[in-house]
Amino acid sequence: MGKTKTKSRNNSKDILRSANAPLVKSAVASKSQKSTEDLLAEAATLLEHSRPEQALPLIQEALKRLETDKQAYSDIDILLHNAAQEKATFPTALVLGADVCSALGDIDKARAQYELAVQIDPNGALVSAEPYLELAQLSEEGGRKSIDYFEKAVEVMKNEIEVLDEQLDIEGTQQIVDMRRAKVAEALCGMAEVYMTDLSWEEDAEQRCEQLVTEAIAICPESLSAGVLQTLASIRISQDRLDEAKRTLAQSLAIWKGIPADVEDPARPDFATRVSLVRLLMEVEHEQDAMVVLEGLVKEDDQSVEAWYLGGWCHLLISQKPDIGEDAKSANVQQAQEWLANCLKLYQILQYEDEPLRSHAEELVRELNRTLNIEGDEDEWEDADDDENASDGDNIEAIDDDHARDEDVEMT
Known part of the structure; x- marks a missing residue:
């Protein structure tokens, strides 16, 4: 049931537009001369900018130093005292180290470090x-x-919120409380999703889902509730209450669709949540709304294989609507070809690992070929060798800028 974490994409390499990332000097050359606090701060910055491989040796050095004092890294009172003096602590370093390991794909190491952190600090006073x-x-x-x-x-x-509620006269506290409430709601929705999947066999699973989502909606500030409403819509879809699901999705979308793309706003759900929104919109046959969301996603990150795949599928579904005109049908078929081509090329270049996605994308391409009476090579999208992948990477072209202008995009 694990959900892939998405780190900052601000400095990611733009493959489709062939932007070359600058060379960066190793960050660890002088790590022994830096304080533990500086090592952790630098590692956190590198991780935020999607450079976990450079953050790793810094966090390893910091953890090595903090482990030398056995009492200081396991005695919570000493740890709290050190934190109050703005000194580095072992549990917080463990969490950062786990974040780095997770970003590098070392899930076992990440899990072990998170577990050790909560063993030392079970009440979350530090972490x-x-x-x-x-x-x-x-x-x-x-x-x-x-x-x-x-x-x-x-x-x-909830314990943190209780403490913060007594400090609302301090500037900025209300915003922190709101964000914490939204995080509680997100956790409650996560629990609901477990009851919808892993624990769906339990007799009271549906009732538990309803209770958890109801509590999530109650505790979450309305401006930050888009993700909570998506979870409610997902439950309604599973209950075959599609009209309610459609209304709930529209309500979720309305919270953030008017926010300009270049404006950072916590009301806009994160990338992965918006991808999930696309899938829900497709389930209720609101492909046009799904495409509006997808246009924004590929502008934000044009390396998202899943976004290109869903866009190709959406365009194909739109082209098959019974009431669509011939011109619109032809345009959507062409767009489906472009989106799926980008999906499959990126799949090769990034060595993406999602065989069901690839298989379905290839089937969609074959369906498009049949629609256009094109003899398609069934082996066209088989994995190429490394040299071919490199060649593909040099020759990939992004969707024309005119594409975004041609689409009637209301939101990015």
Whole structure:
């Protein structure tokens, strides 16, 4: 049930537009001369800018230093005292190290470090709820174990909110409380999703889903509730209550669709949540709304294989609508070809690992070929060798700028 974490894309290499990333000097050359606090701060910055491989040696050095004082890294009172003096602490370093390992794909190491962090700081006084939230998603057991982690995360965050509620006269506290409430709602929705999947066999699974989502809606500030409403819509779809699902999705979309693309706003759900929104919109046959969301996603990250795949599928579905005109049908078929071509080329270049996605994308291409009476080579999208992949990378062209202008995009 694990959900892939998406790190910052601000400095990611733009493959489709062939932007070359600058060479960066190794960040660890002088790490021994830096304080532990500086090492952790630099590692956090590198991770934020999608350079976990450079952050790793810094965090390893910091952890090595912090481990030398056995009492200081395991005694919570000493740790809290050190934190109050703005000194580095072992649990917080472990969480950062786990984040780095997760970004590098070393899930076992990440899980072990999150677990050690919460063993040392079970009440989240230093590490807050984040390691519990990560463990809920990374748990190998899933099911009840994930629920336990989510429940502990909710407990930690509710305790934090209770403390913060007594400090609302301090400037900025209300915003922190709102974000924390939204995080609690996200955890409650995560629990609901577990009951919809891993624990769906339990007799009270549907009732538990309803209770959890109802609580999530109640605690989450309305301006930050788009993701919560998506979860409710997903439940309604599973209950075959499609009209309610459509209304809920429209309500979710309305919260953030008017926000300009270049404006950072917490009301806009993260990338992965918007991808999930696209799938839900497709399930209720609102492909036009799904395409509006997808146009924004590929502008934000044109390396997203899944976004290109869903866009190609959406255009094909639109072209098959019974009431569509011939011109619109032809245009959508052409767009479907372009989106799927980008999807499959990126799949090769990035060595993406999602065989069901690739298989379905290839089937969609064959369906398009049949529509256009084109003899397609069934082996066209077989994995090429490394040299061919490199050649493809040099020759990929982005969707024309005119494409975005031609689409009637209301939101990015």
